[in-house]
Amino acid sequence: MTDDKKTGTPKDTHYAKLRRAHRDLKAAAPVQRTRPAIPAGEGPGDGLVRLYGLHTVRAALDNPRRKIRSMLATRNALERLGIGDPAALPFQAKIVEPKEIDRITGSEAVHQGVLVEAEPLRPKPLAALGDTPLVVVLDQVTDPHNVGAVLRSAVAFGAGALITTSRHSPHESGVLAKAASGALEHIDLIEVKNLAAALEELHAAGFQTLGLDSDGPAELEQSFSGERVALVLGAEGKGLRQKTRETVTTLARLDMPGAIRSLNVSNAAAVALYAARRWLAAR
Incomplete structure (x- = not known):
């Protein structure tokens, strides 16, 4: 054992002084807080x-x-x-x-x-729906990336509106808009309080409400009818809610013969929109 450790010689005293000085400096220095980046999905806090x-x-x-x-x-x-x-x-x-x-x-x-x-775009009421023959309805799809991607496909295939519920749906944000790649500016956004009641209003307006369900009794391509179509899609995992399943005109499935039997909701929307557009074009 050296004299340093045994007797507390100048070397030990020197290190002890350094440690005390470091503690004192740390205690006296103001805490520097780095302002975190505001997540891209949030606004600046003033409604923008x-x-x-x-x-x-x-x-x-x-x-x-x-x-x-x-x-x-x-x-x-x-x-x-x-x-x-x-x-x-x-x-x-x-x-x-x-x-x-x-x-x-x-x-x-x-x-x-x-x-x-x-300023965010103000959602419209269902009463403002025009004469479009094709709309997309989302049943509590909450991921803004998915909603943005659905918007992009909806605009690409000429859908006139995206209908969501005022609760359990993402608000307009940078994340949603980026995923939509500009489509947010080209389609009517409609918010409803009660989805089942909104589906009944669509029925009264001449829409076939066609719900996509992996256990649907028929293939999508064989399920279209009429001259106006509302495609109804549920959240990944839980799918359409039971009340929605009971209210839509038709339940249909995408025919997927491959090893994977399900698609991301935005991919399923794109396939369904393509099929719906082909049906409407043939009318």
Whole structure:
């Protein structure tokens, strides 16, 4: 054993002083709190939503119903959006580096160098549904990625509206809008309080409400009837609720002969929309 450990010589005293000084400094120093990035699905806290990504922002800029308050964009993103002079925009726009947007959305969000803060689009009541022959109804699908992907397919296949419940459905957000890739600006969003009552209203308006169910009695392609179709899809895992199953006109399944017998709800929506569009086109 050395003299240092045995007698508390100057070496031991030196280290003890350093440890005490470190403790005192740590106790006296103010706590530095890093402001966390606001998750991309959340707004700035004043009723606005943050939309990001080139397709999403371009569609928002082109939508006369969308009220944009401000923009952050890199020079490259402005060029790709076709904006020569950001000062000419009817809202505040600031040229920034990508890291400044990262601090707002989080580093995992693919913002492509542009973010806007905008007022959310106001959902419409079912009474505002026009004469579209095709709509999509979601029965408590809560994942914004899935809802955004369903929106994208709905617009691609010409559906006139997406109907959701006011509860147990995601609100408009950057995550949902990015997954929709601009489709959010091209389709009516309709919110209802009671889905079963809304389905009855669709029946009265001449819609066949066709619920997708893995145990449906017939294949989807053989189940269409009439000239207006409302495709009804449930959440992954639990599927359609029992009341919804009892209310729809028809339950049908997607024919999947492969080893995997189920699809993500957004993929199932795309397949069903394609089949519905072919049926309507042949009328």
